[in-house]
Amino acid sequence: MQALVLAGGEGTRLRPLTLTVPKPVLPLAGRPFLTFMLDWLRRHGVDDVLLSCGFLSRRVEEVLGDEHAGIRLRYVHEDEPLGTAGPVRLACDEGLLGERVIVLNGDVLNDIDLSAQLRQHEATGAQATLALVAVDDTSSYGVVPTDADLRVEAFLEKAPGPAPTNRINAGAYVLERSVVELIPPGRAVSFERDIFPGLVGEGLYGFLAEGYWIDIGTPERYLEATYDLLAGVVESTLPPRDETGSLVYEPSVTAGARIGPQSVVGPRSTIGAEAAVERSVLHAGVTVGERARIVASVVGEGARIGAGARVGPDCVIGAGAVVAPGEVVEPGERVEAGA
Numbered sequence: 001m002q003a004l005v006l007a008g009g010e011g012t013r014l015r016p017l018t019l020t021v022p023k024p025v026l027p028l029a030g031r032p033f034l035t036f037m038l039d040w041l042r043r044h045g046v047d048d049v050l051l052s053c054g055f056l057s058r059r060v061e062e063v064l065g066d067e068h069a070g071i072r073l074r075y076v077h078e079d080e081p082l083g084t085a086g087p088v089r090l091a092c093d094e095g096l097l098g099e100r101v102i103v104l105n106g107d108v109l110n111d112i113d114l115s116a117q118l119r120q121h122e123a124t125g126a127q128a129t130l131a132l133v134a135v136d137d138t139s140s141y142g143v144v145p146t147d148a149d150l151r152v153e154a155f156l157e158k159a160p161g162p163a164p165t166n167r168i169n170a171g172a173y174v175l176e177r178s179v180v181e182l183i184p185p186g187r188a189v190s191f192e193r194d195i196f197p198g199l200v201g202e203g204l205y206g207f208l209a210e211g212y213w214i215d216i217g218t219p220e221r222y223l224e225a226t227y228d229l230l231a232g233v234v235e236s237t238l239p240p241r242d243e244t245g246s247l248v249y250e251p252s253v254t255a256g257a258r259i260g261p262q263s264v265v266g267p268r269s270t271i272g273a274e275a276a277v278e279r280s281v282l283h284a285g286v287t288v289g290e291r292a293r294i295v296a297s298v299v300g301e302g303a304r305i306g307a308g309a310r311v312g313p314d315c316v317i318g319a320g321a322v323v324a325p326g327e328v329v330e331p332g333e334r335v336e337a338g339a
Contacts, residue, residue, distance in 0.1 A: 007106035008054030016318030105171030
């Protein structure tokens with residue numbers, strides 16, 4: 001079974017973390033993010049994954065290689081952004097696609113029942129089946145109403161006011177080759193704007209997905225997903241957490257520091273005596289000085305937080321940045337990589 005993961009975006013909403021690290025391999029709970037998606041796909045029988053990469057694409061390939069847990073990994077390189085549908089046509093034109101493919105947005109952590117989606121797709125004889133998830137607030141999303149037989153009726157872009165459904169596009173599609181061939185070659189194309197609306201009434205179905213689903217595209221949701229992984233809300237193969245619900249990766253030095261609750265300390269990090277890391281994520285090689293305090297924030301690889309400094313909440317410190325001793329990084333502030 002084959003899947004194609006759309007992983008070519010620059011991750012602009014996660015900057016400065018993604019200025020030096022492509023979002024698909026940004027550490028999430030200490031692991032490259034896409035490995036969680038690959039594990040999920042493996043649980044549902046997928047054994048061949050194409051990764052469509054653009055920004056810092058070679059770095060993605062270096063980190064993930066050509067195999068993960070028995071899944072073959074291959075790469076489609078976008079020389080320029082091709083939207084959500086263009087990379088699928090590119091993979092087809094390069095002779096990499098079979099008769100059916102699962103297409104996935106590469107910035108989602110979920111445990112929806114992909115096997116059930118595939119079964120429904122086959123039972124209805126659909127050309128395309130889109131996973132739809134329920135959200136409490138639809139104002140930031142387009143909504144996708146369906147009829148009683150789960151046929152998609154429309155794509156309604158985000159707008160204020162009441163929506164006809166709370167079901168939104170979850171970014172997980174089962175597509176037949178007939179849909180791929182509708183995508184114009186050689187240019188940027190959007191499934192949501194250019195392809196799916198023309199399939200309404202022509203074999204386009206929704207699958208009412210249940211389970212965990214989150215788009216990790218902002219620092220706030222990145223932290224929320226981290227907390228959920230640490231708490232076991234979503235299935236994973238993470239190592240056991242300590243009594244505070246935290247993960248400290250070796251080799252790290254944390255003696256005399258207070259780590260937790262729900263924090264991640266990446267490998268090769270040093271946390272000074274009497275420092276505190278609370279509900280925060282530190283990537284690899286971070287140095288935190290004595291008596292510093294980091295709250296509900298993300299600190300990029302190789303950054304240095306000086307003695308007695310205060311960071312957070314909701315701060316993002318880029319890779320290699322330095323926060324001087326005693327400095328205060330105000331809530332919500334972002335410190336650029338290397339600053």
